[in-house]
Amino acid sequence: MYIRIPLAVGVIYSADGVFKPKTISVNGEKFLIDRILYKKNYCPKSVPAIAPIEFTILVEGETKKIYFEKDTGKWFSVKKVLKDNEG
Numbered sequence: 001m002y003i004r005i006p007l008a009v010g011v012i013y014s015a016d017g018v019f020k021p022k023t024i025s026v027n028g029e030k031f032l033i034d035r036i037l038y039k040k041n042y043c044p045k046s047v048p049a050i051a052p053i054e055f056t057i058l059v060e061g062e063t064k065k066i067y068f069e070k071d072t073g074k075w076f077s078v079k080k081v082l083k084d085n086e087g
Helices: none
Strands: 002-013 019-026 029-032 035-041 052-059 062-069 074-080
Antiparallel strands (some): 019 029, 062 074
């Protein structure tokens, strides 16, 4: 089972409207995005989403995926959680 994790994301916008995520905050902890590795239009099949953009990023040496929904203006990540009978 997968769930959406809401994220607070610090974004830099260029004069021509291009945006890049620079920081993410989860549960009160703020992390610097070291690098954006990939950016593509992709909808994860495991959680409901409205045509998000997927960013594959590097944070503290670990590769992570975050998503941005243009229609809602929301950022999120996806986390696998164990069901009660899986643990």
